[in-house]
Amino acid sequence: MAVVERSPGGTSLIDVLDRVLDKGIIIDAWVRVSLVGIDLITVEARVVVASIDTYLRYADALGLTPGRATQGTLGAGAGSIDGVTSRSRATERA
Amino acid sequence: MEATAATAHEPQRRTEGIYVYCIIECAEPRRFGRIGIGGRGDEVYTVHHRELAAVVSRSELQVYDPTRENALTHEHVNEVVMVDNAFTPVPMSFGTLFKTEEDIVEFLKDTYDALRDVLKKMKDKLEFGLKVNWDRDSVLADLEREYEEIRRLKAQIETDRASSTYFARMQLGRLVEQALAAKSESLVREIYETLSEAALASRANKVIGDRMIMNAAFLVERGKAELFDRKIQEIGRRYEGRLQFRYTGPWPPYNFVTIRLQLQPTAGV
Numbered sequence: 001m002a003v004v005e006r007s008p009g010g011t012s013l014i015d016v017l018d019r020v021l022d023k024g025i026i027i028d029a030w031v032r033v034s035l036v037g038i039d040l041i042t043v044e045a046r047v048v049v050a051s052i053d054t055y056l057r058y059a060d061a062l063g064l065t066p067g068r069a070t071q072g073t074l075g076a077g078a079g080s081i082d083g084v085t086s087r088s089r090a091t092e093r094a
Numbered sequence: 095m096e097a098t099a100a101t102a103h104e105p106q107r108r109t110e111g112i113y114v115y116c117i118i119e120c121a122e123p124r125r126f127g128r129i130g131i132g133g134r135g136d137e138v139y140t141v142h143h144r145e146l147a148a149v150v151s152r153s154e155l156q157v158y159d160p161t162r163e164n165a166l167t168h169e170h171v172n173e174v175v176m177v178d179n180a181f182t183p184v185p186m187s188f189g190t191l192f193k194t195e196e197d198i199v200e201f202l203k204d205t206y207d208a209l210r211d212v213l214k215k216m217k218d219k220l221e222f223g224l225k226v227n228w229d230r231d232s233v234l235a236d237l238e239r240e241y242e243e244i245r246r247l248k249a250q251i252e253t254d255r256a257s258s259t260y261f262a263r264m265q266l267g268r269l270v271e272q273a274l275a276a277k278s279e280s281l282v283r284e285i286y287e288t289l290s291e292a293a294l295a296s297r298a299n300k301v302i303g304d305r306m307i308m309n310a311a312f313l314v315e316r317g318k319a320e321l322f323d324r325k326i327q328e329i330g331r332r333y334e335g336r337l338q339f340r341y342t343g344p345w346p347p348y349n350f351v352t353i354r355l356q357l358q359p360t361a362g363v
Binding site: 002003004005006007008009010011012013015016017018019020021022023024025026027 | 116117160162165166168169170172173184185186187188190222223299323326327329330331334339340341342343344345346348349351352353354355
């Protein structure tokens, strides 16, 4: 019998929040977008920014400070990829 | 429910968007069931660019709060993709929505090289979580046995009640703190060493609360998941009664993929 039981991923909210909120692929857009004006990109950006604000409040409540831990990746292609552009046909409203 | 009450009579339709859960390598369209976020039973399906696919579902274009239901739904979709269908997902952070499928294709095109590189490195790898708590009181009792200086100061404070023991107390406090830190460090190092044979990489996250001494994630080859489990059991037996373990997974490799993307408008938009 196992001495240490393994819980499947999605069974504990705290373990899930620990991962899904500030890890993985993060679209980091607010800095530029505030200058852009009204188009699709601002919509996307608002979505992202707002959810992160919410997270900060949430994290405080849970006693989790969202420590911007330095990532110890495999030296994978992780890291920031600047200048990714998002062209969007849907925005061509002008 | 309560949110819709105020807007129920508004004639305008809510704007629709597309929620993205993760990116996988997959050239053929796939469906993963009606398990999408938002409580409407939206189908989870794939949007493709070459051999990359975003796993998505239609959703109202809204800011999702990380409620229990929403966060667990996001993770559940990732698990269905990873566990039930044996893909290696590169997970999106919670709450990412695009307006149209075309936008997602653009996103996949623009980040194609980076995503492909990460997918290749993460192929057939799983993440496991390990949190370790100790029982401070029993550790303190151990320290008292191990450190003569702690016993001596404690005895001095106990026998010397009448006079001021302020200095001795300070000294004892400092000593205990140092001893605790050294103890925790050596336990954590032993645990890492035992697991390193079965894991490809690890990441130490911040510990939460003063009982926790380790909050780590490990990246493990699918084929070595059993070995990793055996190592965990070995550690569990070695520290039985002294340490408590919270062992979770498999997870998508959240802790080993950090890609921050910055959107910017292209000239001419």
